[in-house]
Amino acid sequence: MKKAILLLALLALPGGMSLRGAGEPLPVKAAEGEPVKSIPWTNENFSSEEWADQVSYDEEGDITLDRRTAEGWRDVSWGTFWEGRHFNALDSFYRGEWNEGWTGTIRSIDWVQDESCPYVTFTLGGNVNEGSYLAIVDAEGNNATTDPDGKIVNDYFADPALSNNMIVRVVEIAESFYGKPLHLEIHDVKTGGFGMINFGALSPNQTAEEVSDTLWEHGFGGQGATVTTETNSDLAAQEYIWGKYTDPANAEYAPFMEDAREVTATSVEEDFESGELSSLWTVDLNYAENPDGTLYYDFDRTKAVSDISTISWAEKTPFNKDGNYFLNSWNDQGGAAHEGPRWRLLSKPFVLTGTGIVTAKMGGHNARLSLYAYDGDKPLPDETPLASMTHEEKGWTDNLDCTLGGNNVTMRRSYLDASEHVGKTVVLALEDFRATGIWGHAFFDSISTSVELSELSSFPLEIIEQKQDGWAAPRQFAVRSAFFGKSVEESSEDIAPIAEASLFLDKYFATARPAGNPTYCALPKEDALPLQKAYEALSPEAKSIVDLSGDYSYEGYEETGTIDLTRPVEETTVGKSMENLIERIAGETPSPSAFRPFGGEPAESAPWLVLLLLLLAISSVSAFILYKRRKASK
DSSP: OHHHHHHHHHHHSGGGSOOOOOSSOOOSOOSTTSOOOOBOSSTTTEEOTTOOOOEEEOTTSOEEEETTSSGGGEEOTTOBOGGGOBOOOSSSEEEGGGGTTOOEEEEEOOEEOOTTOOEEEEEEESOOOSSOEEEEEOTTOOBOBSSSSOOBOOOSOOSTTTTTOEEEEEEEBOGGGTTSEEEEEEEEOOOSSSOOOEEEEEEEEEOHHHHHHHHHHHHHHOOOOOOSSSSSSHHHHHHHHHHHHHOTTOTTTHHHHHHHHSOOBSOOEEOOTTSSOOTTEEEOTTTOBOTTSSBOOOOOGGGSEEOOOOOSTTOSSOOOOOSSOEEEOBGGGTOSBOSSSBEEEEEOOEEOOTTOEEEEEEESTTEEEEEEEBOSSSBOSOSSOSEEEEGGGTOGGGSOSSTTOOOSSOOEEEEEEOGGGTTSEEEEEEEEOSSSOTTOOOEEEEEESOOOGGGGSSOOEEEEEEOOTTOSSOEEEEEEOEEEOOOTTTSOTTTHHHHHHHHHHHHHHHHHSOTTOOOGGGOOHHHHHHHHHHHHTSOHHHHHHHHHSEEEEETTHHHHSSOOTTSOEEEEEHHHHHHHHHHHHHTOSOOTTSSOOTTOOOOTTHHHHHHHHHHHHHHHHHHHHHHHHHHHHO
16 A cells, blocks of 8 residues: 555656755745645754854955854755765755854754654764754654654764765654644754764655655765775765665664665656756766766756756757756756766666657757666666667757757757667666767756657647847747657567658758758759658658658748748648658649749749740740741732
8 A cells, every 4th residue: 555655646746756955945834734844954944042153254344154144054965075075965954064163052943743744854964973962842842753862863974084974864753743833953062073063954744755765865876975085985975875774774764765765656757847856866976977087976956957948158048948947957057067077867766668768858968868777776887778869869969950040958859769678677867978078068858758659640840939149039940859769670560650750750851951951942853852752652650650740931931932030930741841842843833932943042033034934925926927927928
């Protein structure tokens, strides 16, 4: 029954998982009637009468850092401590290391614990096992946890090499305190000898399933302690933490890790419309790499999901996202990562079912979507995915099939044929798969691993509007979808027509609508004939897909006989375009501009051609009459 409930929870939530902060601090107020799930580290949420009196000023005398407030002690999730080691935090957190000698008590705001969500989780680091402690209490100071002692200490990191690292703590609230206002207190009573507390990601009202999700998110991809020695490294800290979570003898985590590691989902559905990167996704530090080969730790998951609508350079207006939010990895545009390094987000494991077709919107030079095998513990370390797709395979600069459109980060719908792996346990990866590279970014949106064959009865176009520097007005552009699969012969019987149609469409757009050529009317006959033969050779199933697939033309083109890129784009179909091409090849109908030769330029003096033909006709008739008269006179 528990597994069934978890499965429903996974499929019902965006991304199937509990949520963590993205961008600005989350409000602590939940929807009416809903329990509070997150209390971020902000001045509004945490207070103390004994804050350290440390203030930093700039040259003008303005305060640049005020450590007399909660946010003055706040650091980002990938902040570093000694020799560049990382804290392994889930969210922006309280950094007690700022002043090891400070002592005092910090209090959170109140929340009410719901009986259906009995757990509280948070991350805790620093050596707080000698006097310092945390407590969850009611208004009278009574211990509200099921632990009779009630003092929560960090006894996991006594080693100085690890002591500032943060590990998820799981606290159960006693039944008698359900429905009562509770709060968390941090008691720092130690002044030296690693006498600091690091704390963050306070999440009241957690279900067992949500605890499992958090442990997966933090344990696999946790940003551990930069490499200083072989033993005191970030990856060593990551392995240490994962070992604590997975140890069956560890009573704090054992009740949840079976679910955290067990595969219950049958799909990954993610549209990022929650506004946050959910715990479905974990950062894979084993993969993240700087251009110099060192590991990259600065992927900031709190900035990974963005609602921006414009990106600089070519994309001055929409770049084809769906809804309000998308996965943004460009740190210069408020995203999660730097341009040079590569990174990878891994989903929780799931069994690939259905057709095995995976879809996502992708943009950027380095975007890759991949499936990796899962062995029941962690994704297999082999960097070769079971299946993957990159726009580079199609020509990454061909992101737009219309002339002059921005194409560096514009996303387009992409489909991956992973049908041969149906039934396997896998993880889905969203990747910036290259360390360095021009436009080394990756963007994703609208991900699904449960695509039905009926959804691929055609390949649609999307029309977007962009404005670049130097343009007097915005222009519309067509973005076509793309299919990534095996050859027709290697594809399954169900997918072979899709692969066949996709192969032809690639040929059609490369031949009839290459970059900088917005009309197939200028296509030379010697290039059009092979396209006609390929079209006529399609199987009936593939031809049906091709005929219904999206194409475009510019509004008013037939009226003017010239291309005006400022005019709106009209959607049509490839079937209609091929019909026009074949008619023109056969010479059965005039071209849209009335007197254009096949493959020629528009005839701007068409009225003079009409007059010339009329004069030729009159001359011919006159010559014939004159000839008849002379013959009669003889």
